Amino acid sequence: MIRFNDVNKWFGANHVLKDINLHIQPGEAVVICGPSGSGKSTLIRCINQLEPIQKGEIFVDNIQVNKRATNLTRLRSQIGFVFQQFNLYPHLSVLENVVLSPIKVKKIARREAEENARELLERVGIPDKADDYPSQLSGGQCQRVAIARGLAMNPKVMLFDEPTSALDPEMIKEVLDVMVELAVEGMTMIVVTHEMGFAREVAHRVFFMDEGQIVESNAPDAFFDHPAHERTKAFLSKIITHN
Amino acid sequence: MYAFYFKSLIHSLPLFFKGLWITILVSGISLVAGTVLGIICGIFRTVKRWGLSRIMGAYADYMRGVPFLVHIFIIYFILPEVGIQLEPFPAAAIALTIYAGAYISEIVAAGILSVPRGQREAATAYGLNAFQQMRHIVFPQAFKVILPPLVGEYVLLIKDSSIVSVIGLTDVTRVGWLTVQRIPEGIMVFGLVGILYFVICYPLIHLSHILEKKVSYDAQ
Numbered sequence: 001m002i003r004f005n006d007v008n009k010w011f012g013a014n015h016v017l018k019d020i021n022l023h024i025q026p027g028e029a030v031v032i033c034g035p036s037g038s039g040k041s042t043l044i045r046c047i048n049q050l051e052p053i054q055k056g057e058i059f060v061d062n063i064q065v066n067k068r069a070t071n072l073t074r075l076r077s078q079i080g081f082v083f084q085q086f087n088l089y090p091h092l093s094v095l096e097n098v099v100l101s102p103i104k105v106k107k108i109a110r111r112e113a114e115e116n117a118r119e120l121l122e123r124v125g126i127p128d129k130a131d132d133y134p135s136q137l138s139g140g141q142c143q144r145v146a147i148a149r150g151l152a153m154n155p156k157v158m159l160f161d162e163p164t165s166a167l168d169p170e171m172i173k174e175v176l177d178v179m180v181e182l183a184v185e186g187m188t189m190i191v192v193t194h195e196m197g198f199a200r201e202v203a204h205r206v207f208f209m210d211e212g213q214i215v216e217s218n219a220p221d222a223f224f225d226h227p228a229h230e231r232t233k234a235f236l237s238k239i240i241t242h243n
Numbered sequence: 244m245y246a247f248y249f250k251s252l253i254h255s256l257p258l259f260f261k262g263l264w265i266t267i268l269v270s271g272i273s274l275v276a277g278t279v280l281g282i283i284c285g286i287f288r289t290v291k292r293w294g295l296s297r298i299m300g301a302y303a304d305y306m307r308g309v310p311f312l313v314h315i316f317i318i319y320f321i322l323p324e325v326g327i328q329l330e331p332f333p334a335a336a337i338a339l340t341i342y343a344g345a346y347i348s349e350i351v352a353a354g355i356l357s358v359p360r361g362q363r364e365a366a367t368a369y370g371l372n373a374f375q376q377m378r379h380i381v382f383p384q385a386f387k388v389i390l391p392p393l394v395g396e397y398v399l400l401i402k403d404s405s406i407v408s409v410i411g412l413t414d415v416t417r418v419g420w421l422t423v424q425r426i427p428e429g430i431m432v433f434g435l436v437g438i439l440y441f442v443i444c445y446p447l448i449h450l451s452h453i454l455e456k457k458v459s460y461d462a463q
Contacts, residue, residue, distance in 0.1 A: 100371075
């Protein structure tokens with residue numbers, strides 16, 4: 001479903017992704033963790049070309065994304081993206097946030113799009129907020145709207161960039177619950193997060209990134225119980241001692 | 244004597260209203276045209292391609308660095324040298340439009356840049372093209388920031404339109420000049436001119452204040 005072949009990226013002289021190779025199967029849920037500045041967010045932002053790469057190839061569903069000829073609009077409409085800061089459109093109601101791209105990009109009829117949007121809001125547990133504005137919602141509710149907005153495009157993949165990092169502790173669970181449900185239903189997803197409970201519960205694989213490289217990748221139990229690499233051990237000990 | 248002058252001034256009132264109408268007309272036309280020009284140039288100002296941003300910057304710098312009086316002389320007296328002869332009214336309207344457009348483009352560009360980067364990123368990630376992003380996401384949010392200073396700019400435009408009297412357009416300021424030659428009471432004549440400007444500008448100043456308050460309230 002998603003394949004990286006020797007992907008390299010620089011921000012100026014800063015080498016942020018170094019020879020990344022990975023292959024994610026349809027229906028797989030992958031968690032990427034690692035210290036801040038390790039390139040996790042950059043990695044998933046390259047998948048829908050929010051960030052260009054300088055070397056290597058990225059394929060989504062056998063279409064090479066880093067090629068001039070690729071129809072980025074079409075590609076992006078197949079990839080849901082959830083941001084750390086939600087990035088909901090503050091001047092539009094919740095419902096409008098969800099239907100905008102289906103109507104404008106996928107050219108779906110408004111009625112159908114709204115029906116679908118209401119179903120999705122129901123699914124993320126906030127059917128009664130359709131006519132509210134983002135400023136009237138809590139952080140957890142905002143992030144669930146953002147997930148609904150992603151799902152409204154009926155994507156093949158969902159990408160999550162630290163979806164719970166901007167949330168108050170009591171709201172993290174309501175967002176994770178929605179994500180767990182998605183994973184269980186078989187959505188292909190890549191989640192950048194430090195929520196190790198989530199990783200253990202639903203991830204098929206966990207990647208550990210440091211200094212622009214994927215240092216280690218393994219099934220969650222093996223990853224957490226027997227980390228192979230020193231850097232992984234150091235990182236996990238820091239996270240776990242605080243939990 | 245004073246009473247006599249006052250009476251003649253009252254008799255001249257229709258002339259003042261005619262002048263006021265010209266002022267409203269010339270500033271109204273350049274206000275609309277300048278807004279359109281300013282929005283287009285303001286959007287171009289934020290485009291980092293084809294040198295658009297630089298060209299628009301140079302335009303704004305020209306307008307900021309050259310006095311409006313000189314600018315209007317350039318349009319009215321120098322363009323005929325290259326074969327473009329304009330009547331005072333269109334010359335004044337064009338000069339004011341170019342003038343307002345430059346300042347409005349700065350206001351619009353600042354408004355667009357005030358929209359958080361994440362908004363464009365989200366819109367990009369969800370497949371909206373550059374035009375759709377501007378139309379549905381960026382501009383509606385920028386508009387709130389743009390509106391109060393924009394209305395303030397309209398006030399400046401109306402007041403600065405008084406300068407077009409130098410090229411012979413009979414706006415309300417020029418009516419004042421002509422009248423003061425018959426009625427040598429400067430305070431009285433230009434007091435009236437001032438009041439007429441104030442009457443059209445004040446509601447706009449007030450509107451700008453209201454909008455500013457509303458925007459800062461929304462931001463909370």
